Amino acid sequence: DTGVSQDPRHKITKRGQNVTFRCDPISEHNRLYWYRQTLGQGPEFLTYFQNEAQLEKSRLLSDRFSAERPKGSFSTLEIQRTEQGDSAMYLCASTYDREDYGYTFGSGTRLTVV
Amino acid sequence: SQQGEEDPQALSIQEGENATMNCSYKTSINNLQWYRQNSGRGLVHLILIRSNEREKHSGRLRVTLDTSKKSSSLLITASRAADTASYFCATYSGGYQKVTFGIGTKLQVIP
Numbered sequence: 590d591t592g593v594s595q596d597p598r599h600k601i602t603k604r605g606q607n608v609t610f611r612c613d614p615i616s617e618h619n620r621l622y623w624y625r626q627t628l629g630q631g632p633e634f635l636t637y638f639q640n641e642a643q644l645e646k647s648r649l650l651s652d653r654f655s656a657e658r659p660k661g662s663f664s665t666l667e668i669q670r671t672e673q674g675d676s677a678m679y680l681c682a683s684t685y686d687r688e689d690y691g692y693t694f695g696s697g698t699r700l701t702v703v
Numbered sequence: 704s705q706q707g708e709e710d711p712q713a714l715s716i717q718e719g720e721n722a723t724m725n726c727s728y729k730t731s732i733n734n735l736q737w738y739r740q741n742s743g744r745g746l747v748h749l750i751l752i753r754s755n756e757r758e759k760h761s762g763r764l765r766v767t768l769d770t771s772k773k774s775s776s777l778l779i780t781a782s783r784a785a786d787t788a789s790y791f792c793a794t795y796s797g798g799y800q801k802v803t804f805g806i807g808t809k810l811q812v813i814p
Binding site: 593595620622624629630631632633634637644645678680682688689690691692693694695696697699 | 733734736738743744745746747748751753791793795797799800801802803804805806807
């Protein structure tokens with residue numbers, strides 16, 4: 590088990606382009622979370638999945654954002670028509686379906702929109 | 704929105720000294736967790752304390768929780784240069800099924 594993997598590590602894109610990030614969680618974990626973190630701030634919740642079901646989406650997640658977790662395995666986060674304000678670190682985490690267990694985070698994908 | 708608020712926002716100490724970081728939060732919780740983040744990396748889970756616990760230890764870490772004051776503290780004893788990182792508290796409320804992070808304390812340990 591190599592932990593949570595995120596790909597790519599860095600992404601530079603032009604404003605208006607679409608980008609997609611991938612997260613491979615720890616295989617035994619059935620919960621998967623996406624967070625966004627800007628400089629000097631703590632991670633902010635975007636959305637989470639229990640197995641393949643997307644159970645909650647933050648109001649931060651505009652219509653330009655979509656996330657999937659087909660078959661309850663890896664997850665993708667897509668941002669359409671990127672804006673400069675989307676520049677941030679996008680973090681993925683996974684955990685068990687129990688409240689007394691911490692999250693395992695990936696190294697994140699740093700997105701820069703120019 | 705950020706649930707927790709860490710204090711201080713930045714802390715600089717000499718190697719070997721103890722570092723104390725505080726966290727205050729707003730709503731009732733099931734547990735509180737502390738994470739470490741090295742610059743530009745993902746977060747690493749350090750320790751979790753349940754709402755019915757008052758103190759917990761893990762190696763050089765000691766966490767306290769006061770639910771009446773809605774506050775927690777993280778003590779790192781005998782700090783090392785490798786402890787230099789940002790530290791975040793995160794609260795878990797069962798109704799939300801997710802952790803909510805504070806803005807973090809940036810710790811610098813000077814060799």
